[in-house]
Amino acid sequence: MEDARRPIAVFDSGVGGVSVLRALVDLMPNENYIYFGDSAHAPYGSKPLEDVRELTEMHVTHLLEAGAKAVVVACNTATSADITILRERYPHIPMIGIEPALKPAVLSKSNPRVLVMGTAMTIRQEKFRKLLNMYEGQAVIYPLSCPGLMEFVERGELSGRALYEFLEKLLTPYKEPVLDCVVLGCTHYPFVTDTIRQILGSKVAVFEGGPGTARETRRRLQQAGLLNPSSKKGTVRFENSLNMPEKIRLCRMLLDSKENVK
Ligand code: DGL
Numbered sequence: 001m002e003d004a005r006r007p008i009a010v011f012d013s014g015v016g017g018v019s020v021l022r023a024l025v026d027l028m029p030n031e032n033y034i035y036f037g038d039s040a041h042a043p044y045g046s047k048p049l050e051d052v053r054e055l056t057e058m059h060v061t062h063l064l065e066a067g068a069k070a071v072v073v074a075c076n077t078a079t080s081a082d083i084t085i086l087r088e089r090y091p092h093i094p095m096i097g098i099e100p101a102l103k104p105a106v107l108s109k110s111n112p113r114v115l116v117m118g119t120a121m122t123i124r125q126e127k128f129r130k131l132l133n134m135y136e137g138q139a140v141i142y143p144l145s146c147p148g149l150m151e152f153v154e155r156g157e158l159s160g161r162a163l164y165e166f167l168e169k170l171l172t173p174y175k176e177p178v179l180d181c182v183v184l185g186c187t188h189y190p191f192v193t194d195t196i197r198q199i200l201g202s203k204v205a206v207f208e209g210g211p212g213t214a215r216e217t218r219r220r221l222q223q224a225g226l227l228n229p230s231s232k233k234g235t236v237r238f239e240n241s242l243n244m245p246e247k248i249r250l251c252r253m254l255l256d257s258k259e260n261v262k
Contacts, residue, residue: 027214
């Protein structure tokens with residue numbers, strides 16, 4: 001019983017994983033959470049694989065030492081680089097990763113045109129290649145790495161001219177023929193959905209991995225008998241390697257933002 005009241009750790013390279021935390025809190029408001037963002041070392045997406053592994057393992061170890069009962073790696077980049085190793089290292093801890101929500105996008109209509117936005121590392125990794133191979137026959141899929149985009153969210157710049165121009169340059173080559181779906185394959189990107197929609201049109205269906213990851217977390221906790229039995233609203237504690245009050249404030253603001261992706 002006492003075990004089940006321990007917090008769920010949510011880890012990301014920065015503030016983006018709050019999009020996953022938001023889905024977790026919506027689904028399991030009675031759980032306690034520790035959110036750790038490694039903004040001091042972000043972006044992970046343009047780092048060598050070994051560095052991302054080392055940082056991820058260091059922070060996950062710290063979160064387990066802090067008493068977490070489960071870990072959600074709320075970062076597509078860290079998941080693709082390290083989730084297999086983490087699961088081998090901590091076989092008894094529910095260790096949940098995230099991947100681009102390509103499946104629901106591909107299945108949303110017959111032969112859709114799907115743009116998958118992610119970091120350079122996510123798009124390059126074997127894990128993503130395998131995902132692509134699974135769905136390539138059922139959709140026209142365009143993988144797009146977006147270096148520079150997560151930095152807008154890290155700065156708390158969620159709208160405005162500079163963001164619009166950045167995204168317009170990135171997305172204009174994909175406007176014709178019209179896309180059916182955009183998959184946000186980086187946990188930072190849901191916070192700039194409004195601008196993505198302004199450029200690609202409001203009809204484009206936008207998919208993010210947070211809600212599916214939250215459901216998977218609940219399943220895994222249930223299997224392990226680790227769902228918090230409390231009926232009271234749980235707590236959320238934020239930590240960030242930059243140790244700046246602004247980062248914690250930004251995380252709280254992002255958690256409370258209700259931008260609706262679908
Ligand atoms: N939020 C991370 C993801 O989901 C990556 C951002 C970064 O490059 O650090 O992939």
